[in-house]
Amino acid sequence: MREWVANSSADAARLRRVSISHFRVRDAAALLGVSDDTVRRLIEHDALPATKDDAGRMVIDGAALAAYARERASRPPDVLSGATSARNQFVGLVTAVTCDRVMAEVVLQCGPFTVVSLMSTRSVERLDLRPGVLAVAVVKATTVIIDTPTTP
Template identity: 45%
Template sequence: MADYLRIGEVAQAVGVSVDTLRRWERDGRVRFERVNNRRVLPTDRLAALAASVPAPAGSGSSARNHLTGVVVDVRRDGVMAQVELSCGEFRVVSLMSREAADELGLAAGVRATAVIKATNVVVET
């Protein structure tokens, strides 16, 4: 079920509770599919949902953050890869070698952690 995220994974990725997501579904803000009677969201719809969630007022970050989330997009070319993660209220984009992205198995729907120190972002799985 790598093409889908369970409702709990979606909640963690966008930084809201499962109850909030259920309420949003009732209100028509999000539409979950059902697989084996469980609410799931196709990974390709996570980025749009995450973008619709406003960051809380006064949120900030400090150096040496470890932000766990879900990969929502990977763009590869001959040498480089751009990896986008949805980590709660944060969207993190990392540029790395294509080889590194391939070795980590980074693809939409994969859980990963962005380790941020100064201006460098290292992605761990």
Template identity: 50%
Template sequence: RIEASTENGRAVIDGIVLAELASELADAPDPDRAKAVSARNRMLGIVTKTTLDTVMAQVEMVCGPYRIVSLMSAEAAVELGLEPGVSAVASIKSTNVVVERP
């Protein structure tokens, strides 16, 4: 169960709490929900973890039943504000994953 507050008549859920739930769901995905995907998918998801060093960043996301990991420059990850709880789009073509903010 996720705790939500109400703001202007809308339920508000903390992004980090939502990211933790998404990670838990990704660890035990429902095989009936998994579908074949094409090579040029754009999947909306939630960033669950970002690991940065001086040059590179590893960004982990959960997009529905899928766990997506992207490697990019640390500068790009910081510029995009990729941190746990934010929504992002993973664009997948072949073995490359491009992450962008919606």
């Protein structure tokens, strides 16, 4: 069994992955945003299937963990007024706005995710974006890059 370590974010704990598709209890908890005890209770109540790895540690199948997370994912509040074809919407608070004469950088905190958008200063003014304002980052891109950690 191979083991590698990857950082999930600057604020999150390091995640240790046991194998290609199994996660330790503490790693599953970090991914779900709950405590280790909550994951153990989910296992006890058969809400999450678990097995033991070669070292005797409780592990959760990655596909089962993903299905559990997907089924329980809460929809963001519907704050957009109208229909959109973009499915990737991140509701959050504006935490920073930096403007010059032409361009601006707007930073949103959307749950555990930070979303940064570059736009015109005029758009920032028109939308009245400033720290503390509720906003929605709508992402519709032709290219999305996904990385995976390398195995040592």
